[in-house]
Amino acid sequence: MLFSDSVFASRFNITRHDLEAWLAEALSQGGDYADLFFEYLLTSSISLDESIVKSAAQGVSMGVGVRVIVGERTGYAYSDDLSPEKIRKAARVAACIAAGPAKVDKFDLQEGLRRNLYPVLVAPTETAFAERVDLVKRADRAARAYDSRIFQVQVGYADNLRYVLVASSDGVLSYDRQPLARMSVSALARKDGGAPQAGRAGGGGRVELDYFLTDHPPESFATEAAREAVVMLDAVEAPAGETTVVLGPGWPGILLHEAVGHGLEADFNRKGFSAFSGRIGQKVASELCTVVDDGAIASRRGSLNVDDEGHPTQRNVLIENGVLRGYLQDRLSSSVMKTESTGSGRRESYAHIPMPRMTNTFMLAGESDPADIIRSVPKGIYCVNFGGGQVDITNGNFVFSASESYLIEGGKLTRPIRNATLIGNGPEALKYVSMVGNDMRLDEGVGICGKEGQSVPVGVGIPTIRIDRMTVGGTA
């Protein structure tokens, strides 16, 4: 993936010389650093409801964002027109954050790391639409066939192909082609004309369309959604107050994303208002807990060859045996904190300023047998699926909402319980982790993380864990 082969060079006739000239324009008022972020995005989406393919859409968007940093200040401008005049104008607008004479006049742009975590020859976005429509129809049929109590099925499929190019005054020149696809199924079940219950499932990644034709067929997501809806028909009230919580493997890793991930993003810590600020080296979890953010896992939804500042992603240890080890850094925070970027600078699009973000966040496997973990709990709940979560990074309180969970009574799973929110405090919650399973699993690939109005795809993962104390927001 060389710049010279990129869509920006071939279709828009952008040259290295152009990039250097625009960077010089961006630094013409004396900024310390400037970068250009080009994006060319193709998207497709299909939605099926009531067994009818009701919508199919595709589109193209493109643009360039120009950023100038001086000290801790950022100037940003963007254009959705890739003509040289508009790019120069954006560079001049961004330059205004600084007020002085130009400092740099020569850049030596070097193309960095050559690796491809998602060697997708034909991206799903580039395949025939009819093939993708067929996947959606298959999911619908499978969910309906699962159980006669399923009465509504909705299937969504979306993919995109994102080409990005970053050029910076530090000499970074990175071009990447990022495919992404996701399928999601929701099913409603009803028993004897009673109240309906919903189930949801989905998955995907930075994969070929073949992913949905081989190991992860639409039927697998469909039956999972249908199963959850049917299980929930028998749900009883969830308990209220503190209890023992066992999280199943995979998507429940959203706990880590909310409880510790956001609080460890360097921007909050540089500014000193995260509940984790100044706590590097302190014990913030039980010693059974090692938590990692790794953007360099092949084919994962949260993975990137390079972040949106052109830095290679990497494996970052956040918590090691319970001790806080590090923050997630982008260019700005790392330079202020006198350290290195951890490849965590991400942005939703060319219209957004990058900031430190998570990629794939997970806990390493422990030694316990998952069945022993459930057997060890006299009274508590076992949560296997969740909706979204949220955190207040300043006081550290976080929530995440269980969509499929069960009562544990005498070491056995007894009844499914209704949806309930779990609440805890980031620097405290993981101290109560008393068992960690040997069954670490990453999620199926559906996560979207929102921060300051910017959404990016992410992954999570966790083995089965036992948390001795957490507040459950039920009604019983």
Add this chain to the structure above:
Amino acid sequence: MNDCRLQDLAQGVVQRALAAGATDAECTIAEGNEFSANVRMREVESIKEAGSRGAGLRILIGRKTGSSYTSDFSPEGIALLLKSAIELAEVTTEDPHAGLPEPEELGSVAGDLRLYSPDVENLETPVRIETARRAEAAALDADPRIFNSEGASFDSNVGRHVFANSRGFAGQYRTSYCSVSVAPVARDGESMERDYWFTIARGFDALEPPEQVGRIAAQRALRRLNPVKVETQRVPVVFEPGAARTLLGNLFEAVHGTSIYRQESFLAGKLGDKVANENVTVVDDGTLPGLFGAQPFDDEGVPSRRTVVIDRGVLKSYLLNTYAARKLGMKTTGNASRGLAGNAGIGHGNFFVEAGVQSPESIVAGVANGFYVTELMGFGVNIVTGDYSRGAAGLWIRNGELAFAVSEVTIAGNLKDMLLGLEAVGADLEFRGAMAAPTLKIGEMTVGGK
């Protein structure tokens, strides 16, 4: 681009779609300029400025639909837009209910809705920065315990919306808004809390004074310090207007036409039933001038209107676009809402709970032991069942007074019971966005804590 050219472009795209084989077509164009200045610890932190635009096309070939969007307005970009939409109509399924509104349903609200104020566009950058700086300074200077800040921002946006369809509708309108928000951080010993406050208006002159915004933000952060995690118990819960607005958001999801025809709302099939306490009236009104939910026509070209959703406790109407209306054998309520891609969804105009007569103070004074909620967290609301379970923070009410801060607790119940249990509706209705609610009190909910 001036007004006529964008509208001509939209109409031209519709005509070309028909010529290419579409039996119906609709084209949306959105154009906007955004500006944002952030100030933190009295220094400029970032300035962002840019403009963008996009076009979306949806076509029908008989009862099959296809859609596409682009930010490329070049002749090649528009040609691809047309080709993509036509191509996609081939792969979708015949849908007997798909189609545009009838010609007689199309139109626009007469008169000036005051959605655009030229002072927003003309504002000098230093004034914008200074406004944010003053708001943050007022927060930082309010109390020595305000030791840090996430910053203050001045944001503004000026936009133009254009819509044309093959049933003869073509229209456009301009919008503007600006806002100032500030998020101070307070500390007392080990306790650190953050909160925020904001002002938003269609025009710069209508903003509240930045110093007032900063002082309120500081008070809000300070009152959260040293919170207690209370015992698990069932008590009355009072929602301050910002928290009450989130309940209205849940109600919107429950009266959303798509949720109704899919029977995935606990309010499906309940028209004419008593679903809330009789002191509750909920209205959607897209015609209130100057407010954020106003627009002359919806995203299908149907005029905005006033719809009473709940009248003194009785469910009177759902919120519908043309598609949901046809599915339900009803008429659109002018609530179509869409981005550039895909079919029209459903949105709301100014969606609000009508003000009651009680002052918020008297509502709190009437509670011996209860929870005054100022913030809700997470996504624990299930519209299918009405099950409600969210993280909450606020103040504990003891003997009719706000006594101490509470956090890391949940509140739970079921929306069906919560709506019927709305014992008190405050007089303090104020629009800070398209959704608004006064102080609301629910007779009893489960607070999950220790």
